[in-house]
Amino acid sequence: MIDLRSDTVTRPTPAMREAMFASEVGDDVYGEDPTVNRLERDAAELFGREAAIFVPTGTMGNQIAIRLHTQHGQEVICEARAHVMDWEMAMAAAFSGCQLRTVAGQRGVLTWDRIQQAIGPKLYYRARTGLVCIENTHNMAGGTVTPLAVMREICEGAHAAGLPVHLDGARIFNAAAALGVGVAELTKGCDTVMFCLSKGLGAPAGSMLVGSREAMERARIFRKALGGGMRQVGVLAAAGMIALHEMPARLTDDHANARLLAEAVAAEPNAEIDLDAVETNIVIFNLRGEGDAAAFCAGLKTKGVLASAIGPHSIRFVTHYDVNREACRRAAETVVELLRAS
Numbered sequence: 635m636i637d638l639r640s641d642t643v644t645r646p647t648p649a650m651r652e653a654m655f656a657s658e659v660g661d662d663v664y665g666e667d668p669t670v671n672r673l674e675r676d677a678a679e680l681f682g683r684e685a686a687i688f689v690p691t692g693t694m695g696n697q698i699a700i701r702l703h704t705q706h707g708q709e710v711i712c713e714a715r716a717h718v719m720d721w722e723m724a725m726a727a728a729f730s731g732c733q734l735r736t737v738a739g740q741r742g743v744l745t746w747d748r749i750q751q752a753i754g755p756k757l758y759y760r761a762r763t764g765l766v767c768i769e770n771t772h773n774m775a776g777g778t779v780t781p782l783a784v785m786r787e788i789c790e791g792a793h794a795a796g797l798p799v800h801l802d803g804a805r806i807f808n809a810a811a812a813l814g815v816g817v818a819e820l821t822k823g824c825d826t827v828m829f830c831l832s833k834g835l836g837a838p839a840g841s842m843l844v845g846s847r848e849a850m851e852r853a854r855i856f857r858k859a860l861g862g863g864m865r866q867v868g869v870l871a872a873a874g875m876i877a878l879h880e881m882p883a884r885l886t887d888d889h890a891n892a893r894l895l896a897e898a899v900a901a902e903p904n905a906e907i908d909l910d911a912v913e914t915n916i917v918i919f920n921l922r923g924e925g926d927a928a929a930f931c932a933g934l935k936t937k938g939v940l941a942s943a944i945g946p947h948s949i950r951f952v953t954h955y956d957v958n959r960e961a962c963r964r965a966a967e968t969v970v971e972l973l974r975a976s
Contacts (some may be wrong), residue, residue, distance in 0.1 A: 636897075636961045637940045638715060641805075641888070641915060641954035644836040649880070650873035657872035661865050662688070663858070669868030669873070673875050677842045680878065681827060683819035685850035685865040688871055690805045690862050692717075695727045695828035696842040698856045699800040700765060702826065702849055706731030708764030711752050714738040715774040717802055718767055729860070741911050742775025744768055745784055753795060766792045769802040770809045770820075772943070777916030777952075778910070779809045782820055798825040804841075808834050808914040809883040816823050825849070834885055834915060835877035836955045840870050843874030884955070888915040890951040891962040896968035902973040917951040918944065925976055937968045 646654065660666035672689050675685040689695045696718050700710060710726055714736040718726060725817045726732045737744060737752045746958040752762045768788060792813050801824040803809070803817075810817045821827045826845035831837035843853055857863060862871075896912040899905045899919045907919035913970045921927060927943035934941050942950045953962060 635935075635938055635940055636965045637955055638951040638953065638957060638965060639940050639942045641833045641836075641952045644954050644956045646838050646873055646874065647836060649872065649954070650837065650876045651866070653872040653876055654869050657868045657949075659866040662867045663863040663865060664883060665732050665811070667866065667868045667871065668874070669730050670871040670899060672813060673871040673878065674833075674842070676869065676875065676878060678844055680735045680817060680842045681821060683844040684847040685845065685858060687850050687853045687857060688867065688874070689841050689843055689857055690839065692828055692830045692833075692841040693722045693725070694857065694860055694862050696722060696767075696800070696802050697729055697826060697860065698843060698853050699826045699845075700726050700732065700767070701730045701856050702845075702852055704730050704732050705765035707761060708732050709735040709754055709761045710767055711735045711749055711763060712767040713739060713742055713744050713769060713772065713775075716769050717771070717773055717804065718769075718894070719723035720774065733761065735763070737847070738932060739772075741778045742769070742772030743778055743784065743952060744788065745778050746787045750791060750795070753797070765800060767800045767802060768824075769804075771805045773804070773918070774918075776911040776918040777805065777808065777914035778911050779812045779913045782815055786823060791934060793823070798886040799823065801827045803827050804830040805914065805937065807832055807882045808885050808889070811882065811890060812913050813912065820838045822890045824909035831874040831877040834888060834954060837873045840874050842874075845971070881955070884913070888948075888953040888955070889913075891915075891952070891957065891959060892917050894959075894962050895951050895966050895969070898970055899973070902970060904973045904976050911933075915953045917953075919949055921947045921949070930972060930976070933972050937972070939965045939968050943965060
């Protein structure tokens with residue numbers, strides 16, 4: 635099967651498996667896992683931060699960050715289709731006691747002028763804004779990238795307004811590759827950054843949260859409260875080290891493969907796609923004539939291609955390490971065949 639459902643489906647590389655087998659481990663709840671400690675130091679250094687913490691999932695990393703920056707009864711500004719809004723089980727409310735104030739961005743990209751309009755006024759009878767949360771790349775907008783200048787303007791504007799900024803950077807290395815800048819430069823000004831090792835970077839599990847030393851010390855409290863205090867987790871951190879240091883350099887291959895798929899879809903009259911939105915490794919398109927996305931994906935599966943129906947008429951492909959150029963060519967041919975038959 636050519637699996638284009640998500641970049642989370644990747645299997646560990648041979649180098650990751652070898653590193654996992656040979657990993658030096660200890661009890662991470664006691665801070666004694668040397669491999670985790672190295673991974674946290676390296677992640678912090680790469681992002682130009684004081685400290686980092688290894689967490690099981692990106693969702694946990696985001697929710698820890700929201701708890702760090704807010705108080706109960708506040709609002710968190712995020713994009714209307716943000717991951718923290720749609721896919722994190724209302725945990726901003728359940729864990730941090732906050733409600734999300736959504737703002738529609740252009741192709742998922744928020745700008746400071748739109749954020750500024752959503753900031754709660756300082757009135758005793760209105761909920762105060764406690765945090766601005768941005769997502770780069772934006773998953774449900776098709777992997778779109780927030781440019782460096784826009785990121786800077788948001789951080790500067792938010793800080794001038796007395797608000798912290800958290801970056802859901804699950805695929806921030808994809809954004810950095812698309813823009814040709816380093817992750818430290820791209821995320822400068824964000825108070826905390828979460829990024830996933832288990833998406834485009836190919837690790838079997840794990841995400842990182844980076845920020846100030848004080849914030850990461852508090853983050854350990856919230857990680858434990860959420861059940862994220864793992865033990866000899868160096869077996870996963872070892873794969874994370876490979877992901878962090880070796881996998882970012884190949885992300886442009888995934889972007890090129892996504893463009894191949896997108897252009898094949900764009901040439902077919904039975905599909906509708908915004909090619910300008912295909913900037914990284916995600917392709918989202920709609921079936922014209924209210925075509926059944928679930929049925930279309932079922933048809934693809936019978937021909938050896940897995941994809942995701944993300945709406946009644948919308949389909950998503952995500953390219954990754956386990957799907958090479960030739961596999962993407964075959965997948966594109968299969969998609970075109972089904973589109974022409976529909």
